Amino acid sequence: MSSSTRGCIFVIEDSEDIRDLIKLLYESEGYPVEFAGDGKEALEKLRSFAPPPCVILLDLMMPGMDGYQFRAEQIKDSKMAAIPTLVMTADSNAEEKAKRVGASGFLRKPVNIDVLIKVAEKYCV
């Protein structure tokens, strides 16, 4: 975890390649970033974060605990629920899926790095 007083960008994504590339991008842009491979790992890590992440990027379709189940657990905890959460999905109904899980927004896959940078600028400056 970064020594910065800002919270990190927390990416929950099962594809290792995508995690590697997002890490490369955000670190080269100077944003602290943390990762989880599924919902269960994400919940465990979230409880240990201080300060909390400035934003969560959430893949919906994952093995183990998927994005939907993660959201259900996340909103049970008021502190976790307060973290802005954007779904990151290949689903053509991304907007509808985001609404369904009560997310603050969505990123459609394949995602552009401009969008990833705007997310960081909006939530983590």
Add this chain to the structure above:
Amino acid sequence: MTSDKSAISSANQDTNRHNAMGTSAVSENDRFKLLVESILDYAIFMLDIHGKIATWNEGARRFKGYEANEIIGKHFSVFYPEEDKAAKKPEMELEIAQRDGRFEEEGLRLRKDGTNFWANVVITAIRDSKGELKGYSKVTRDISDKKQAEDKLRQSEERYRLMIEAVKDYAIFMLDPKGYITTWNEGARRFKGYEAKEIIGKHFSTFYTEPDIIADIPGYELIEATANGRIEMEGWRLRKDGTQFWANVVITRVNDGTGNLIGFTKVTRDLTERKIAQEKLQEVNEALEQSKVNLEKRVEERTEELQKAVRARDEFVSVASHELKTPLTALRLQAQITQRNINRGDFSIFTKERVTQFANQLDTQVDRLSHLVEDMLDISRIQVGKLTTSFEKTNLSNLVQGVVDRFQVQVAAANCEVEMDLQPDVEGNWDQFRLEQVVLNLLSNATKYGAGKKIKIELLKENDRAVLSVADHGMGISKEDQERIFERFERAISPNEVSGLGLGLYIAKEIVIAHEGTIEVESDIGKGSKFTVEIALNPKQPTQHKRSQDYEF
């Protein structure tokens, strides 16, 4: 009573006088005389041995209109109509009374004024103690009223009898209290086929079928009719020739004037045609109802099938989108990060390790995309019936070995161990590329669902068939899922758990079918699955089309 010259009449007068003076001295004979003379409802008088009237009483005066003084001494034939007199009927009656002691009849008699009345007449011979005929007593009663009533009743009964006998559309007959037939009509003859003379006296159970007789339906009907006055039933009844007809039967209790049971009337209608029509209608209705139910069920099933197909397709679209866009996301991020850094003139990220990693990732993602696209193309080919095969001499043992060798990395990554038992000479005419797809799919499934466990591959030849099996010790497949895993867009577990489109087994099945073969699964939850493929050694080439080549020089 007026005085008379006759001795008996004089005696009467004496008696009256005595009576007026006191009864103490009245003889027994006198008392009888008084009694007889005072009777109003019967004409009671004496005839001498020749039939001449000797006494007269009040009843005789009233019925016949003669006073004693004008009739005593006359022959009693004055009361008879001319034709009876001509026939010597009065004399015959006296002869009978003399011979038998008594004569009784009912017949027409004349009054003084010439009118008729219907009389009951009893003539009794009177003899003295020596048996010598002394005369006759004659007792006559006017029964005109009774006679008239009887006539009316008889006429009425006769009319009813004729009417009932003539009725053709109803069998109407009577039973005695025990159920024996006492009358018969035309309708009964027509329905049941018996003539009156052959059925009267028989029991009405003759008309009942054997099961009804065993159940004592006839007895029950009489008990009910006796108790409740009436019973109405419908049922099959027998004709004389043994055929059956559907009868509506009403049995009614018949009482005498004092309420005692004297028998039953039985009215039967033949409703066979109505019954048959009803039964046909019911059959038609039932058939209609059944076909309606079947149709509804069929529509329900079809709707459910369609809904399932739509759900499966929607899920496939979602899974396909995810599967295709995941490698695309990685590729886009690589490209854009590279561009961004080059545009900024920052080359620091392009270390040897980074570039090597990028190159490997690129190749992997392209490979993955390429397989996904190929699967989807296969699906569309199968859908339009154009799964192309190109058969050539192939050694299946070598083919299986080759696939396992090439898949070694993935097997190792899944912590699996492959044990092989391959009969070496399993050769046939097959499409190598397609069979590799099948083996790869089965092996890939075994590593996905049975990670960390042993995989066993067996190959052998049985007659003109090659039999290949791939067994894992993974999670296993439920009986219900075993039926659908070979369908398009189906997989046993949630698409999130394992990557892929869920098309593999469907494509494998289609390939096996093109090789005149079968693919089956045996599985137990928690113990693992065994897929067995059986193909003909020399299947018929289904199409002449060659599969599109990867390259050509």
